[in-house]
Amino acid sequence: MKKLFSRREAVLLLSLLLIAGALFLILFLLRGEGDGEWDAVIRYRGQTVARLPLDVDTEYEFECEEGVNRIVVRDGAVLVESADCKNQICVRHGTLVPADADVDFISCAPHRLLIVIERRGSE
Amino acid sequence: MVFKTGVRRIVASVAAILFLLPALLSSCSLSPVKRYSTVIDGPFDTAAQLVIYTEKKSDAETFFSLFSEKLEAWDKLADIYYEYDGLNNLRTLNLFAGADPVELDPRLLDLLEYGLEARETTGGRVDLLLGPVLAVWHEYRTAALDDPDNARLPTNEELSEAAQIAKSSSIVIDRDAGAAYLPIPGSSVDVGAFAKGYATEQICLELEALGYTDFAANVGGNLRVSGTAGSKPWTVAVRDPFGGGTVGETEATEATSLATSGSYQRYYTVDGIRYHHIVDPDTNAPAAFGWASVSVLTEDAGVADVLSTALFCLDREAGVSLLSRFTSPVSVLWIAESGETFAVGAFAEGIE
Numbered sequence A: 001m002k003k004l005f006s007r008r009e010a011v012l013l014l015s016l017l018l019i020a021g022a023l024f025l026i027l028f029l030l031r032g033e034g035d036g037e038w039d040a041v042i043r044y045r046g047q048t049v050a051r052l053p054l055d056v057d058t059e060y061e062f063e064c065e066e067g068v069n070r071i072v073v074r075d076g077a078v079l080v081e082s083a084d085c086k087n088q089i090c091v092r093h094g095t096l097v098p099a100d101a102d103v104d105f106i107s108c109a110p111h112r113l114l115i116v117i118e119r120r121g122s123e
Numbered sequence B: 001m002v003f004k005t006g007v008r009r010i011v012a013s014v015a016a017i018l019f020l021l022p023a024l025l026s027s028c029s030l031s032p033v034k035r036y037s038t039v040i041d042g043p044f045d046t047a048a049q050l051v052i053y054t055e056k057k058s059d060a061e062t063f064f065s066l067f068s069e070k071l072e073a074w075d076k077l078a079d080i081y082y083e084y085d086g087l088n089n090l091r092t093l094n095l096f097a098g099a100d101p102v103e104l105d106p107r108l109l110d111l112l113e114y115g116l117e118a119r120e121t122t123g124g125r126v127d128l129l130l131g132p133v134l135a136v137w138h139e140y141r142t143a144a145l146d147d148p149d150n151a152r153l154p155t156n157e158e159l160s161e162a163a164q165i166a167k168s169s170s171i172v173i174d175r176d177a178g179a180a181y182l183p184i185p186g187s188s189v190d191v192g193a194f195a196k197g198y199a200t201e202q203i204c205l206e207l208e209a210l211g212y213t214d215f216a217a218n219v220g221g222n223l224r225v226s227g228t229a230g231s232k233p234w235t236v237a238v239r240d241p242f243g244g245g246t247v248g249e250t251e252a253t254e255a256t257s258l259a260t261s262g263s264y265q266r267y268y269t270v271d272g273i274r275y276h277h278i279v280d281p282d283t284n285a286p287a288a289f290g291w292a293s294v295s296v297l298t299e300d301a302g303v304a305d306v307l308s309t310a311l312f313c314l315d316r317e318a319g320v321s322l323l324s325r326f327t328s329p330v331s332v333l334w335i336a337e338s339g340e341t342f343a344v345g346a347f348a349e350g351i352e
Helices: A007-031 B006-029 B057-077 B090-095 B106-121 B128-146 B156-168 B195-209 B301-312 B316-323 B346-350
Strands: A038-044 A047-053 A058-064 A067-074 A077-083 A106-108 A113-119 B034-041 B047-054 B172-174 B179-181 B215-219 B222-226 B234-239 B246-252 B257-262 B267-270 B273-276 B291-298 B330-336 B341-344
Touching: A038 A058, A038 A067, A047 A058, A047 A067, A077 A106, A077 A113, A113 B034, B034 B057, B047 B057, B057 B106, B057 B195, B057 B215, B106 B128, B106 B172, B106 B179, B106 B195, B106 B301, B128 B156, B128 B267, B195 B215, B195 B222, B195 B257, B195 B301, B222 B234, B222 B301, B234 B257, B234 B291, B246 B291, B246 B330, B246 B341, B246 B346, B257 B301, B291 B301, B291 B346, B301 B316, B301 B330, B316 B330, B316 B341, B330 B346, B341 B346
Parallel strands: none
Antiparallel strands: A038 A047, A038 A113, A058 A067, A067 A077, A106 A113, B034 B047, B047 B215, B172 B179, B215 B222, B222 B257, B234 B246, B257 B291, B267 B273, B291 B330, B330 B341
């Protein structure tokens, strides 16, 4: 029986299939959400003043003419641990996590401070 | 020659299609829809977060600026503390109580009518004419925030005097004249319990009518979503009043608005006792039904705002009976100070 492909053709076809498979895999991975790539974005008077990676535990003391907010990133979440603002609503808000990115934020109206969650590289 | 015969051609074509497939699929799955977000600082003494999934950045930018403009307009109209040049707002209406009708923007007349309806539906739990009582508490609360060591409570005389004015007061809305009038001197409206939710709903409806969809707006805790979050449904959750995280995570498939009334964020402390900002019209004191928070998930952001406040001022049984008056689906999550939770609707499935 005559062979369907020559050796050269078989190699060509196989490599095409392999490349196709690899492309699939790459696109699939790119499409996936990916974990850990989130920042807590600190905004003051409408301007971004800091981006704190949520995967690095850290403490950030935010100071402005209105006062001080002590912002803490711990275990993938951000919160205002203490503040010298009048109403303490920022402190009472509790933590923000990546799941809050689209639907929640921390606001300290007296200090005109906002904390939102954003994907890294989105700005 | 490579791929000379018919069979080989077919096989080669199949291989080529397989090779192209990822590219074709990727153009669907890696759709050009992107997430854009912004934060508006200031309106309603808080902030608003907007997120939209769309193809064009310019569409997102227009959406943000339209939303921002409309929200700012609402903020000024519904303001009872500040005057703005050339604008009659609710502060103007209150200042002219017992004196003159005040011409108001038609949107404000809508808001006031909505407030009267809410007053009716909730059996007075949400009462826009409770202004005088709320003003007394507001004065003491803000004084306490400025000087916590000298925090005081309003006296019974002050509160009952204010309550008497509130009880005897009424509001006249004259659509033909485009004006409203508070006939009783000293009476005042306070729309704090529902204005944010109502305004959010109106703005979102206007923007949806312009063709915008797949967006979420959180206006100072009043969440309203539209469409989907790109390719998946919006997920909403209720903040845990005792800790950092969230509880009651739910997909917002049909219901699109979430509002929470709670005692855990806005309060002041006198002699170690917390006095929160949601006033029970029966006692003229902070509502004491044992709730840490009450969250309402339903289609309309105005309804969510009204209902969360009303339910915070009712026990569970009375609350459930109030819910039966609403025709659209309403999900509620009550979180008691004791830590107990009660849920109806979508929250009942999400809570263990």
